[in-house]
Amino acid sequence: MDVDDDLERLERLETELREAAPAIDPLPPELTAIAVEAYALHDLDARIAELTFDSLTDALPVRGASDVPRMLTFQAGELTVDVEVGAEGLLGQVLPPQQANVQVLTGPHGGPTLTADPLGRFASPATPTGPFALRLRTDDHVIVTEWLRA
Numbered sequence: 001m002d003v004d005d006d007l008e009r010l011e012r013l014e015t016e017l018r019e020a021a022p023a024i025d026p027l028p029p030e031l032t033a034i035a036v037e038a039y040a041l042h043d044l045d046a047r048i049a050e051l052t053f054d055s056l057t058d059a060l061p062v063r064g065a066s067d068v069p070r071m072l073t074f075q076a077g078e079l080t081v082d083v084e085v086g087a088e089g090l091l092g093q094v095l096p097p098q099q100a101n102v103q104v105l106t107g108p109h110g111g112p113t114l115t116a117d118p119l120g121r122f123a124s125p126a127t128p129t130g131p132f133a134l135r136l137r138t139d140d141h142v143i144v145t146e147w148l149r150a
Contacts, residue, residue: 046135046144049074049081054148074134074145081136081143085150089127094120094136103135104128105144110135 053073069086083092094100097120104111106128116122116136128150136143 046142047076049076049079049134049136049143049145051146051148070150072148074143076141076143079136079138079141079143081134081145083134085127087127089123089125091123092116092121092134094122094138096120098138101137103137105133105135105147106130 051072052075053071055068055071059071067087069084069088072083072085074081074083078096080095081092082095083090090104092102094102094116097118098116099118100116100120100122102114102116102122104114104124104126111128111132112124112126114122114124131147131149133147134145136145
């Protein structure tokens with residue numbers, strides 16, 4: 001028995017296993033749908049903005065305060081995005097201040113696109129429900145925030 005025979009047998013075994021796997025343990029359709037949706041949202045030029053502050057976990061609660069908006073800060077290099085999510089909707093600011101298009105991602109096809117003014121401020125009267133992320137397009141960068149639940 002030589003090395004070539006062993007490699008040939010291993011390749012045949014691998015082929016048989018690849019053909020048998022879908023019949024024995026099929027991929028759930030929900031997982032396929034999630035993978036397709038995730039791929040639809042990819043942006044190869046985008047940098048990921050890391051969550052550096054979340055008032056749910058990083059801030060001390062204020063006694064007696066109810067319906068307090070959630071404060072989030074994302075960082076990507078020198079670019080910072082401050083976001084407030086509350087009953088009044090979504091408010092945010094890009095720092096350093098600059099104009100940007102801000103898309104609220106809530107699924108595979110994105111969501112509303114907001115325009116940040118020259119001071120970097122943007123707003124939406126709709127509060128995201130469920131998981132969301134933001135995609136910012138400035139003159140120089142495409143930034144995507146981490147996904148969070150509102």
